[in-house]
Amino acid sequence: MRSSASSAMKAAGLLVLLAVLASGKCSVFSLTFSIASFVIDHAIAPVSAIDLIMFFHQKFYAKKSGDVTELQIGVKFKPKTCDVQAHKGDKIKVHYRGKLTDGTVFDSSFERGDPIEFELGSGQVIPGWDQGLLGACVGEKRKLKIPSKLGYGDNGSPPKIPGGATLIFDTELVAVNGKPSSEGKTKNEL
Numbered sequence: 001m002r003s004s005a006s007s008a009m010k011a012a013g014l015l016v017l018l019a020v021l022a023s024g025k026c027s028v029f030s031l032t033f034s035i036a037s038f039v040i041d042h043a044i045a046p047v048s049a050i051d052l053i054m055f056f057h058q059k060f061y062a063k064k065s066g067d068v069t070e071l072q073i074g075v076k077f078k079p080k081t082c083d084v085q086a087h088k089g090d091k092i093k094v095h096y097r098g099k100l101t102d103g104t105v106f107d108s109s110f111e112r113g114d115p116i117e118f119e120l121g122s123g124q125v126i127p128g129w130d131q132g133l134l135g136a137c138v139g140e141k142r143k144l145k146i147p148s149k150l151g152y153g154d155n156g157s158p159p160k161i162p163g164g165a166t167l168i169f170d171t172e173l174v175a176v177n178g179k180p181s182s183e184g185k186t187k188n189e190l
Helices: 002-023 028-041 049-061 127-132
Strands: 072-077 091-100 105-108 116-119 141-146 167-176
Touching: 127 141, 127 167
Parallel strands: none
Antiparallel strands: 072 141, 091 105, 091 116, 091 167, 141 167
């Protein structure tokens, strides 16, 4: 009888810790040691504390943090005229700011003043970019929300991008095949 009461107490204690975690009132990291200690102190193996924490983090936090399962493309600015559009095989130049769903910026060509140049659709960049920039006009600004499967996957790109991360990119198509936007330029600059 004492053993089943002890097991019930252990389970109840663990459920309380998990409920606090799920409520969002405490971060995963602050509960890491509490849950790990509880699991170790009460000999609740074979489930490792880290596996348990990661399971509940994925279950309760991933869905709340802005993660997406499909590519989302938001057009933030489109030029009045679309003289040049990006197609598969085009060499394009793109300015970008990459963020995690919590707002942490992990890379930005805007700050460096140096846009990235690559062949669209050739796999030189993550699939979310190859898909998300198709059909964009030179001068167009898009917000791409890229699911992990079209980004860096389960492995991420350490140390800045964790595994399974949804990526958010603010992009601006600067040029296609060397042709920049003509919008906003004077006749002398054209």
